[in-house]
Amino acid sequence: xxxxxxxxxxxxxxxxxxxxxxxxxxxxxxxxxxxxxxxxxxxxxxxxxxxxxxxxxxxxxxxxxxxxxxxxxxxxxxxxxxxxxxxxxxxxxxxxxxxxxxxx
Amino acid sequence: xxxxxxxxxxxxxxxxxxxxxxxxxxxxxxxxxxxxxxxxxxxxxxxxxxxxxxxxxxxxxxxxxxxxxxxxxxxxxxxxxxxxxxxxxxxxxxxxxxxxxxxxxxxxxxxxxxxxxxxxxxxxxxxxxxxxxxxxxxxxxxxxxxxxxxxxxxxxxxxxxxxxxxxxxxxxxxxxxxxxxxxxxxxxxxxxxxxxxxxxxxxxxxxxxxxxxxxxxxxxxxxxxxxxxxxxxxxxxxxxxxxxxxxxxxxxxxxxxxxxxxxxxxxxxxxxxxxxxxxxxxxxxxxxxxxxxxxxxxxxxxxxxxxxxxxxxxxxxxxxxxxxxxxx
Numbered sequence: 001x002x003x004x005x006x007x008x009x010x011x012x013x014x015x016x017x018x019x020x021x022x023x024x025x026x027x028x029x030x031x032x033x034x035x036x037x038x039x040x041x042x043x044x045x046x047x048x049x050x051x052x053x054x055x056x057x058x059x060x061x062x063x064x065x066x067x068x069x070x071x072x073x074x075x076x077x078x079x080x081x082x083x084x085x086x087x088x089x090x091x092x093x094x095x096x097x098x099x100x101x102x103x104x
Numbered sequence: 105x106x107x108x109x110x111x112x113x114x115x116x117x118x119x120x121x122x123x124x125x126x127x128x129x130x131x132x133x134x135x136x137x138x139x140x141x142x143x144x145x146x147x148x149x150x151x152x153x154x155x156x157x158x159x160x161x162x163x164x165x166x167x168x169x170x171x172x173x174x175x176x177x178x179x180x181x182x183x184x185x186x187x188x189x190x191x192x193x194x195x196x197x198x199x200x201x202x203x204x205x206x207x208x209x210x211x212x213x214x215x216x217x218x219x220x221x222x223x224x225x226x227x228x229x230x231x232x233x234x235x236x237x238x239x240x241x242x243x244x245x246x247x248x249x250x251x252x253x254x255x256x257x258x259x260x261x262x263x264x265x266x267x268x269x270x271x272x273x274x275x276x277x278x279x280x281x282x283x284x285x286x287x288x289x290x291x292x293x294x295x296x297x298x299x300x301x302x303x304x305x306x307x308x309x310x311x312x313x314x315x316x317x318x319x320x321x322x323x324x325x326x327x328x329x330x331x332x333x334x335x336x337x338x339x340x341x342x343x344x345x346x347x348x349x350x351x352x353x354x355x356x357x358x359x360x361x362x363x364x365x366x367x368x369x370x371x372x373x374x375x376x377x378x379x380x381x382x383x384x385x386x387x388x389x390x391x392x393x394x395x396x397x398x399x400x401x402x403x404x405x406x407x408x409x410x411x412x413x414x415x416x417x418x419x420x421x422x423x424x425x426x427x428x429x430x431x432x
Contacts, residue, residue, distance in 0.1 A: 019134035038134040039152025042127065065133030 001083045005044045007034045009053065009080035012072035016057045019045075019068065045070060053079055108145040109136060115150045118157025 004026070011017060011025035022045075023036050036044075048054035053076030059068040072080070105113075112135045116128050131153065139146045 019130060020137035023134070023138055035148075037146075037149045037152035038131050038138060039149065039154070039156035041134065042131055043156045059130075065136060066129040067133060068130050 003034060004036050004040050005048065006080065006083060007036070008041065008044050008048065009072060009076055012054065012070060013077070016069045016071040022070070048076065108139060108142070111145040111150060112136065115153045118154040120160055123160055
């Protein structure tokens, strides 16, 4: 799973968000490191919708701008959870070796 | 409308029309929200939208089933046409070799930016570039129109542009080719056959219909006639281009004929091949300094380039499986 995709799913774990909301939340969660552009975001979202990990969830117009909301599906929560577990396992491989005393 | 919004709206043109209609406002709104604090438009946002738009256009032309295969075939045909046309351009530019041997109607008569250009070549270039650009942007109808224009230019050249000094009955490039490779006086009319067959083939291939066994057989027959016509037109060919033609054209024709895919992107390239190959061949033949080993290197390079292009196209289509707009 590519990093922007991972953070898109992570951003949606706290509830439905519109496009810019996802971008902002992903930046917050990553400490400002992951900056997703609109082009990247909608490429990722459409792939996630196709895989059934994200679903559109209503829309509204705010000051003339169309905002469509998205929510994570049960399958999406499962997939991002698995990815997180994989990342944690991969991280521990290194952490154990760097600080064997602390990590055990 | 702010300058940023104007530029973002322009960038949205990169998207295919139906996607832009479904999602354009939403993408624009997000871009504007994300760059609210900026006075100037964000280059990253524009770049990402253009890249995403191009990706979707490529995907729109390689819809499943067999999207990767279709993309590979389309890109291989595209690469082949571009390479052949490029060599042909170099050949035409090399006036020193060609000016004295080409028939009058093909001889360079105009100099633009140091390039020697004949009217025929100008028409060829316009139709070729148009067809290639249209193919790249997935504008299939435009590609087909350009390809048909290319065929028309070629037919017109062969049929109606007599050039003095060549024994062929119609005195044209094909006649030149004939007299150069053979002492037999032959009519060049069958040079036109592949083009006519191709035009008919393009005309009858319907929009995205799945071909039944009858249509596949018809395509196979058409393709074999196409290859036979090319072989007739280019007998006694030798050198890199002959190898290229002999190896790749039947493969291309068979792939187009037998595949369950929409053949039009690949077919649209064929007129370019048909038109560019004789020029390429003339160039190779007219250059006495080209050693045989050089021919082989060129041929190997071209083949590798085409294979790489096809694999890259297939891989990207496989990797970049696009989504559909949400129906909310």
